[in-house]
Amino acid sequence: MTERRLPRWSELRPLVRTRGLELDATKRRLDRALTIADLRMIAKRRTPRAPFDYTDGAAESEVTLRRARSLYNRLQFNPSILRDVSHVDPSTTILGRPSAYPFAFAPTGFTRMMQHEGEQAVVRVAERTGIPYALSTMGTTSIEDVAAAAPNADKWFQLYIWTDRAAGKDLLDRSMAAGYTTLVLTVDVPVAGARLRDVRNGMTIPPSLTPKTILDMGMHPAWWMNLLTTEPLTFASLSDWPGTVAELINHMFDPTVTFDDLAWMREAWPGSLVVKGIQNVDDARKVVDLGADAIVLSNHGGRQLDRAPIPLAMVPEVVDAVGDRAEVYVDTGVMTGADIVAACALGARAVLIGRAYLYGLMAGGERGVQRAVEILAGELTRTLQLLGVRDLGELNRSHVTLPAVTF
Numbered sequence: 001m002t003e004r005r006l007p008r009w010s011e012l013r014p015l016v017r018t019r020g021l022e023l024d025a026t027k028r029r030l031d032r033a034l035t036i037a038d039l040r041m042i043a044k045r046r047t048p049r050a051p052f053d054y055t056d057g058a059a060e061s062e063v064t065l066r067r068a069r070s071l072y073n074r075l076q077f078n079p080s081i082l083r084d085v086s087h088v089d090p091s092t093t094i095l096g097r098p099s100a101y102p103f104a105f106a107p108t109g110f111t112r113m114m115q116h117e118g119e120q121a122v123v124r125v126a127e128r129t130g131i132p133y134a135l136s137t138m139g140t141t142s143i144e145d146v147a148a149a150a151p152n153a154d155k156w157f158q159l160y161i162w163t164d165r166a167a168g169k170d171l172l173d174r175s176m177a178a179g180y181t182t183l184v185l186t187v188d189v190p191v192a193g194a195r196l197r198d199v200r201n202g203m204t205i206p207p208s209l210t211p212k213t214i215l216d217m218g219m220h221p222a223w224w225m226n227l228l229t230t231e232p233l234t235f236a237s238l239s240d241w242p243g244t245v246a247e248l249i250n251h252m253f254d255p256t257v258t259f260d261d262l263a264w265m266r267e268a269w270p271g272s273l274v275v276k277g278i279q280n281v282d283d284a285r286k287v288v289d290l291g292a293d294a295i296v297l298s299n300h301g302g303r304q305l306d307r308a309p310i311p312l313a314m315v316p317e318v319v320d321a322v323g324d325r326a327e328v329y330v331d332t333g334v335m336t337g338a339d340i341v342a343a344c345a346l347g348a349r350a351v352l353i354g355r356a357y358l359y360g361l362m363a364g365g366e367r368g369v370q371r372a373v374e375i376l377a378g379e380l381t382r383t384l385q386l387l388g389v390r391d392l393g394e395l396n397r398s399h400v401t402l403p404a405v406t407f
């Protein structure tokens with residue numbers, strides 16, 4: 001029988017913790033987010049359904065994205081013990097330039113629609129952190145304004161090949177003049193993927209004012225206020241478009257593009273060239289033969305072909321095939337810093353992250369993007385320490401076991 005007594009105040013006093021009330025609501029909100037999944041939940045609450053779903057969603061049944069995330073969750077880490085991991089260096093070089101971490105911000109279209117601070121907020125965080133940032137052709141801030149917002153960031157420009165080749169060449173010239181180091185040619189959008197959430201939500205850019213959206217203003221007043229009182233939402237690289245994103249893509253993009261166009265691009269762009277959207281070893285070899293400095297194994301975050309290959313699963317084979325001639329990056333489904341470590345252990349030089357920073361942006365603007373980086377960097381560093389690894393050079397395939405891909 002346990003004997004009980006009343007506690008004395010002198011015993012209770014040291015246990016009492018009064019946390020100062022945080023008056024800054026954004027900080028309060030972001031401090032509560034411990035994972036990218038937490039940021040996603042905050043983003044979902046604060047953003048109208050159509051822009052949230054545009055970001056969060058994928059194509060058709062969304063199976064591609066689910067499979068990619070599932071492989072990250074099912075892989076096994078194999079740690080080594082009794083290493084001195086008091087100091088861990090997570091930095092690397094990407095295309096010969098220093099990067100504080102082995103990840104970069106992927107190009108994402110319409111970033112100012114998700115949250116009004118948009119591309120400039122994201123590139124500023126990239127500059128402060130010391131990682132690359134890729135501006136999309138479908139960006140909502142101009143090439144020059146992004147450059148001015150973060151003059152010292154390592155800036156990449158992502159291009160889609162359009163039917164109007166001269167317009168594309170003009171974008172290359174502007175990027176070069178504005179100091180962008182790298183061209184990312186995205187090759188997995190010959191036509192638009194079927195993003196059914198967008199169709200169901202009737203999403204247009206800019207968002208249309210309909211009875212449904214007007215009702216939504218009551219639920220997300222801050223988002224609407226920011227949208228309607230800041231620079232109107234237009235494309236920075238192309239003219240306005242009154243229809244849906246899929247209609248825009250199918251109108252502007254050229255489905256006749258072939259490897260010859262890549263050869264032309266290599267001629268036209270003297271900086272680093274990255275080809276994004278590679279999904280098999282043969283294509284990886286072909287684009288490296290044509291002069292790509294790096295490739296991104298990617299299925300566009302599951303937003304194009306449904307039931308596409310899982311990019312992470314292709315890393316070892318593709319690194320073995322072209323890794324001595326080009327850097328290999330991977331994206332799609334990365335939600336944690338540990339995911340990034342796993343990809344690097346399998347041989348990827350770096351990982352591109354898309355939704356992870358967009359959830360941060362929607363949760364709290366520039367500070368939300370910063371919070372996303374803090375979360376990823378913290379997880380990444382801790383995972384290296386728990387694996388018994390002091391820097392990325394010590395990381396190798398023995399640290400990760402991939403399960404067989406079963407469907």
Ligand SMILES: Cc1cc2nc3c(=O)[nH]c(=O)nc-3n(C[C@H](O)[C@H](O)[C@H](O)COP(=O)(O)O)c2cc1C
Pocket residue numbers: 054055056106107108109136137138158186276298299300301302303331332333334352353354355356358
């Ligand atoms: C909202 C959104 C917009 C995107 N827009 C572009 C784009 O304009 N150009 C491009 O090459 N990729 C685009 N992507 C794909 C990303 O660059 C990247 O491949 C993908 O987001 C990686 O998957 P993750 O979001 O799971 O990290 C977009 C992705 C999202 C989520």
